[in-house]
Amino acid sequence: MPERIVVVGHGAVTCLGRDMDATWEGLIAGRSGIRRHAALGADAFLSDVAGMVADFGPGTAAEDPAISKLGSRYLHLAMAAAREAWSDAGCEGLELDRDRVAVMIGSAFGGLDLLDAEQARMARRKSLAASPYLVPGLIANQAAGQVAQHLGLYGPSVAAANACASGGHGVALGAMFLRAGEADFALCGAGESGFTPPIVNGFATMKALLGRRPEDRSEADPAQASRPFSADRAGFVLSEGAGVLALATESAARKFGLPIQAELLGWAINSDGYHMAMPNGERIVRCLRRALERSGVRPEEVDYYNAHGTSTVVNDRVETQALKDVFGDHARRLPVSSIKGALGHSLGAASAIEAAACVRALRDQVVPPTINYMADPELDLDYVPGSARRLPLETVVSASFGFGGTNNALVFRRWSS
Numbered sequence: 001m002p003e004r005i006v007v008v009g010h011g012a013v014t015c016l017g018r019d020m021d022a023t024w025e026g027l028i029a030g031r032s033g034i035r036r037h038a039a040l041g042a043d044a045f046l047s048d049v050a051g052m053v054a055d056f057g058p059g060t061a062a063e064d065p066a067i068s069k070l071g072s073r074y075l076h077l078a079m080a081a082a083r084e085a086w087s088d089a090g091c092e093g094l095e096l097d098r099d100r101v102a103v104m105i106g107s108a109f110g111g112l113d114l115l116d117a118e119q120a121r122m123a124r125r126k127s128l129a130a131s132p133y134l135v136p137g138l139i140a141n142q143a144a145g146q147v148a149q150h151l152g153l154y155g156p157s158v159a160a161a162n163a164c165a166s167g168g169h170g171v172a173l174g175a176m177f178l179r180a181g182e183a184d185f186a187l188c189g190a191g192e193s194g195f196t197p198p199i200v201n202g203f204a205t206m207k208a209l210l211g212r213r214p215e216d217r218s219e220a221d222p223a224q225a226s227r228p229f230s231a232d233r234a235g236f237v238l239s240e241g242a243g244v245l246a247l248a249t250e251s252a253a254r255k256f257g258l259p260i261q262a263e264l265l266g267w268a269i270n271s272d273g274y275h276m277a278m279p280n281g282e283r284i285v286r287c288l289r290r291a292l293e294r295s296g297v298r299p300e301e302v303d304y305y306n307a308h309g310t311s312t313v314v315n316d317r318v319e320t321q322a323l324k325d326v327f328g329d330h331a332r333r334l335p336v337s338s339i340k341g342a343l344g345h346s347l348g349a350a351s352a353i354e355a356a357a358c359v360r361a362l363r364d365q366v367v368p369p370t371i372n373y374m375a376d377p378e379l380d381l382d383y384v385p386g387s388a389r390r391l392p393l394e395t396v397v398s399a400s401f402g403f404g405g406t407n408n409a410l411v412f413r414r415w416s417s
Contacts, residue, residue, distance in 0.1 A: 005175045006415065007262040008253050009091070009246030010356040011084025013077050014343050015051035015239050018062070019084055024360045027368040028388045032223035032342050034237055044197045046204035046211045049222045051239025051344030052195070053077065066150045070137040072111025077242035077349070078143035078191025079150070085187060086151060089246040090258050101153040102183040103144045104170040105244060106160035106190045108348030108402070109199065110140035116196040143191050155183045163402025164308070164345070166190040167243055167352025171410055172267040174247050184252035189352035191242035200238060206277065208312055210235035224372045228309035228338035229316045229383045231376035236310045239344030243352030245359070262359045265395070265411040266295030272405025279315055279401050284322040288399060291409035297395055300330045304367050304391070306354050306398040309338025310345055315401070320379045335391065337384040341371040351400035355410055358396045362414045366390050
């Protein structure tokens, strides 16, 4: 019988708070972390509404001294979430076999903010000499590398760079290494910070991002900018953050007496093979069905679905139809919510943060709401509008879909020995 894969810790840094407790408290309270930011000036950016983590990272009081020379924010965010997950699991000080701890922490873009800053510095100095810390701070696998280095972990290290599904893919990859017997523990997730003019403006010009719109309700209240499944949704809101889960085999968790927070029952990864940016509903359906089949879960047994729910016109419509196809009549009874209404879209990190939220939902028996919701007659599922909902939760699903047609689904269950 294959080893059961369990969650023993989790951490997150988001625009709602610098740890998972603050993030979760904000989500359940229905607060938004999205603000208008002067740093995103109209002279360079097509949008100034975003979910940014205040006073955090390089050059601030919250800078991580261990990686202070590496100036990309995604590294600092990922390191903070990984440290929290490791501590939450109770792994600090344990005599683990460090060669059997995997690190699967990735990013969609890596340290492009550092590249942007270095290009500007080179132009100012009129010099071709670049910082020796540019490449180490830029590459997308450096978060996994730095976490492994500073926590002393020597097992397999992989950085998933699969667009908005990167963090979820990291969780699935970690589970695969555990199930294959290559590791006993795995730190899995992603970090992201993509606030450079080319990234922000690229998303805006392709009509994926909510840009400056004088008639939009976010002009009066930026907290209402991200509104998944809402009739007036008009594009996602870019944010930054990181999420990391600490996974273990059941036997390893029991050996070290670690509290088990949830079970990762199953997962699935597939590709649309369809379009560079548009989702394919049929392949999303196949991904969700495969995750349920691998988990041994019938559709009607799912108690909550944590949606990708980006607040774009097409994605929310395609995802809603996919849920109807997968869950049938149960889709009408299934609570579906997107926490991107509160957090915005942190790209590669989003799916890892959402996985952590699913673990909290199972722990606290509460479903976080979809905020800023205005009913759309075309989208007719239960999106848990406005307020959190206390429910008996046994099995929850989190899904994510990225540019390039890369899909991911994770199935979690409340732990029972």
